[in-house]
Amino acid sequence: MTSKLNNEITQVHWQPLTKLLEPAGEKKQTLSGFDEEFIDIVDYIIRITHRIWEQKNVGLCYQYYSDICPVFTLGAYSECVEQVVQNTLKTIAAFPDRSLIGENVIWKEEPDNTYYSSHLITSIMTNTGNSDFGRATNKTGRVTTIADCVCFENKIIKEWLVRDNSFLIAQLGIDLIDAAIHFSRLTPNETFNNWYNSEYERVGKTEHRALRTLTAKNWTVENFVQSWVQTLFNQKQFSTLTDFYHVAAAHQWPGGRRSTGLAQISGTLIQWLSQCPDAKMTIDHIAVVGFDEETIDIALRWSVAGTYTPHDERLEPLKGQRFFVLGCTHMRVRNQKIIKEVTVFDEISLYANLIREAGVTLPTLAQEPKHV
Amino acid sequence: MFNKLIELYTQGDVAQLSSSILHSTSWRQHDFTAYGNMQIEKLWLKSLEQFGFLTLTKKLTVNGSEFSAIYFELSNDDTQQNVSLTFFLEHNNTHIKRLHCIVDTVRLAQLLNLTPEQFVDELISPDPLFLSQFDHQMHPQSYHAVPSDICTLPDNIAPTITQWWNIWQEKHLASFEHIYHDDAVVNIAGIGSSTGYVALRHFQLKLHNRMNRSYCQLEHMCIDEKQNTVAIQWHVDGDYLDGNNIKRIRIPVTSILHFENQKIIEEQLQIDWLAICKSFSLPYPFV
Numbered sequence: 001m002t003s004k005l006n007n008e009i010t011q012v013h014w015q016p017l018t019k020l021l022e023p024a025g026e027k028k029q030t031l032s033g034f035d036e037e038f039i040d041i042v043d044y045i046i047r048i049t050h051r052i053w054e055q056k057n058v059g060l061c062y063q064y065y066s067d068i069c070p071v072f073t074l075g076a077y078s079e080c081v082e083q084v085v086q087n088t089l090k091t092i093a094a095f096p097d098r099s100l101i102g103e104n105v106i107w108k109e110e111p112d113n114t115y116y117s118s119h120l121i122t123s124i125m126t127n128t129g130n131s132d133f134g135r136a137t138n139k140t141g142r143v144t145t146i147a148d149c150v151c152f153e154n155k156i157i158k159e160w161l162v163r164d165n166s167f168l169i170a171q172l173g174i175d176l177i178d179a180a181i182h183f184s185r186l187t188p189n190e191t192f193n194n195w196y197n198s199e200y201e202r203v204g205k206t207e208h209r210a211l212r213t214l215t216a217k218n219w220t221v222e223n224f225v226q227s228w229v230q231t232l233f234n235q236k237q238f239s240t241l242t243d244f245y246h247v248a249a250a251h252q253w254p255g256g257r258r259s260t261g262l263a264q265i266s267g268t269l270i271q272w273l274s275q276c277p278d279a280k281m282t283i284d285h286i287a288v289v290g291f292d293e294e295t296i297d298i299a300l301r302w303s304v305a306g307t308y309t310p311h312d313e314r315l316e317p318l319k320g321q322r323f324f325v326l327g328c329t330h331m332r333v334r335n336q337k338i339i340k341e342v343t344v345f346d347e348i349s350l351y352a353n354l355i356r357e358a359g360v361t362l363p364t365l366a367q368e369p370k371h372v
Numbered sequence: 373m374f375n376k377l378i379e380l381y382t383q384g385d386v387a388q389l390s391s392s393i394l395h396s397t398s399w400r401q402h403d404f405t406a407y408g409n410m411q412i413e414k415l416w417l418k419s420l421e422q423f424g425f426l427t428l429t430k431k432l433t434v435n436g437s438e439f440s441a442i443y444f445e446l447s448n449d450d451t452q453q454n455v456s457l458t459f460f461l462e463h464n465n466t467h468i469k470r471l472h473c474i475v476d477t478v479r480l481a482q483l484l485n486l487t488p489e490q491f492v493d494e495l496i497s498p499d500p501l502f503l504s505q506f507d508h509q510m511h512p513q514s515y516h517a518v519p520s521d522i523c524t525l526p527d528n529i530a531p532t533i534t535q536w537w538n539i540w541q542e543k544h545l546a547s548f549e550h551i552y553h554d555d556a557v558v559n560i561a562g563i564g565s566s567t568g569y570v571a572l573r574h575f576q577l578k579l580h581n582r583m584n585r586s587y588c589q590l591e592h593m594c595i596d597e598k599q600n601t602v603a604i605q606w607h608v609d610g611d612y613l614d615g616n617n618i619k620r621i622r623i624p625v626t627s628i629l630h631f632e633n634q635k636i637i638e639e640q641l642q643i644d645w646l647a648i649c650k651s652f653s654l655p656y657p658f659v
Contacts, residue, residue, distance in 0.1 A: 014464055017395035101396045101407055122396070124407050142407060142499075170500035239514070247517035248590050256500035261517050261589045264609070267506020 009289070010042040012102050020046050020102070032113065033153025041115040041151065042105040049119065053100040056092060061085045066155040073161045074326045075183060075349035077192035094131035099124045104330060106299035108287035114152045118287055118299030120330050120342060121145045127172055132186070133165075133179055133348075134366075141171035144252070146328035146344045148285065148301050160301055162328045166255035166347035176255070177314050178364040180351035188356075196353070200324050203305035206280040208234035214243055219336050221288045221298060229302070233281040236273065238266045246337040253343050276323040279306035291332060295339075300329040308354055315351070317360045325350055373463055374433055374442045381446055381457070382428055384420055386413060394467050401473040402647040403498035403624065418496075419475075422484060429454060432628050432640060434603040436594025438462060441603030443628045443640045448483065455480045456561070458626045458642035460592065460605045472605065474626050477646035478562035478656075488656040491646050498651040503609065503620040508587035516541065517590040519604070526597050529631050533602060536629065536636065539576065540606070541588045548573050553635040561643045562657070572639070578659040583610030584618065600631040612654060621652045 008028045012020065020043075028040040038044040048064045051057050065081040078084065092098060103120040110116055126140040127133070143164055150158040169179050188196075214227040224244070231240050241262045245251075251259040251268060259265045273279055285301040308323040310316050327345035331338045355362060376392060379385040390409060398405050399412045401419075406412045426446035434441040439462050447454040456479060461471040481491035510516060518541075519525060519533045532551045538544040552558075552569035559565040560575050580586050591605040604627045611618040623643060630638035649656050 012396070014394070014467060014469065016467070020395075099408060099410075103396055122398075122407055124411060142405065167500060171497070242515050247515055247521045248592070250591070256502040257504060258501060259504070260591050260607070262515060263506050263508060263587060264504070264589065267504040270506070271504040 009040045012042065012046065012104055021050060035154055041107045041117055044151065045105050045117045045119050046102050049100050049102060052088065053098065058085055058088045058092065061088060064155055066157045069157055069159065071159045071161060072195065072326065073349065074346045075352065076188055077195055079191065094129035095125035095127055097126050104297060106287045106289050106297050106330060114150050116285065116287055117149045117151055118328065118330065119147045121147065132183065133169055133172065133174055134182060137172040139172045141168045143168040144342060144344050146330065148328060160326065162326060162344045163346055164254045164344050169348065170256060175365050176347060177312065177351065178366050179348045180355060181362050181364050183348050183352035184355035196324060199303055200305045200322055203280055203282050203303045206234065206282055208280050216336065222286065225283055225286055225298065225300060229281045229283055232269060233273065233279060238270060241266055244338055246339045249338050250340045252341065254345055254347050275309055275311055276304065276306035277309055279304050295332060295334045298331045298333060302327050302329065314362065317362065318354045318358045321354045321358050323354065373440065373465065373468065377442060377459055378428055378444060380416060381419065381423060382425060384425060386416055392466065392468050394469065397468050399471045399473065401475065402495050402644055403651050404496045405499055422480065423455060424448065432601060432630060432638065433599065434594050434596045434601045434628060436596060439592055439594040441594055441626065441628060443642065453483045455483050456642065458628065458640065460603055460626050474624065474642040474644050476561040476642065477644050481646065488646055492650045495647060495650050498647060501622065501651065503622055505620065508585045510542065519590065519593060522590055522593045523595060526595065528634060529600065529602065532631060532634050532636065543580065545573060551636055553632065553637045556636050557638045560641045562645045575659065579608070582659050583612055586610035602629045612652065619652055623648055
């Protein structure tokens, strides 16, 4: 396969943090315009993340983010470094012991001399302060995040950020729909609305009936990934899972969905897609790096658009609303099959957007906090 | 690595095992996943507080390449009560990346003189788990993992392991007689040790009958050809029958098998029953 890809570049998997923070090797990439201390793009991402988040040097955002830096999430859009600093500080205040454990960095050198980095992060954090989720719960939770960043001359110039917030709030004891109702009261800015509308329209135009064939002979990462989208998500042909997943593949999806093997993965996808039966999906970015001699890691950024069909009667008033998801997936592929997949998107923002667009008032289960 | 694990529980040697923990190591115990040194050490200290410093009385190891596994029993010299633990770990001989520890919590509760209900209250909250419904049927052209999909099986034990899995996945109960030695030592967490396969067959029936639409799924395996031992990480999904209601549940299992002349002479079937009761709000006993 493509086992000789990028093997010189820092790989996080077996590295102790002390070594990652003090890399001893030679510079492995040109990194034009980056500080000399960074030996490759993975090193850059790991060390600046550690400095900003774990060492709490929030002000370093000024050094490592460009003044104008669009940051896209499913819940909001921010555009300048000042907002990055303010949001970082706000999160640290609500979760003061937040750790950012770098699980993987999958990257790509782009033709325009930028580097694209997809950073899979596990965070452990204790909710001791009030946050957008509500009042402090004083509970510790774990959350998976994928941060896709465009890096140029030592700065992040664009970012797409997805976090498995529904898994986090389940640990904090907060109901998903309550959290979405709470989030829906936040008013996104005009740029977010424009982006949301244009993305919904773009993804909706996907030609979902065109057949794609994937064989051992025509197998490329691009063909594999596009076939995965077209066959499973756009055409809902679930018996073809065997073309994409190993029979004991591990599959992590938001909200605590954990599956192993074809039957369970099929169930997860069917149940999830059935809330948006006309879902169309596009792949918006692909990056691939070698993991070992037989294995590659693929990072995908994707979008799903369609029409919402509620399963939960509390959400019944939202039927027919626009359903849109910004998601990221990291997959480990061996012998042309996925052996491990981590998919992340923000279910709270997904439902919050539906509630806001519907313009309805839904009751919460929990008593509303008076001051948050 | 095995010695480091044993010495943690027998001597409290936290420092030695800490040196094998990465910032990104995950340690799953009682269906809660701890990440990194700080969370993992907290789990260890809780275990040491519960177990005390016990004596190693039995161990069974599987030294594989990518994964390894160890089962051991720790006993209290005064009361003669014991507790068993199984560890299934991904490691590179220097560091542990992922580890799943299954404790026989029924025996641990006995060791601590607690009722199962009291012990469940003390357990850490498990990870949230969202189990989607799926088609559990073995349709003729659908494909379900078998041991040879997971790893290369040595010729001398391949047929036995395949039949062993068929007992669980396809309910081939007649295979018990063919693959277990008459004097096989079989230990089932929460139930105890017996000779031969009869108790295990009874357990298999009770487990599957306690649920509707049960489905067994392999996760990982490791094989130690020198010792003729195999460890299998797997789980059972099903609808737990609770009066007129059903609860979708998952039971994680680690089985460690010891072979001789193509027959199983020892099996350790490890399940953390009380963590499952906590996860799904089930009463104990489960079966």
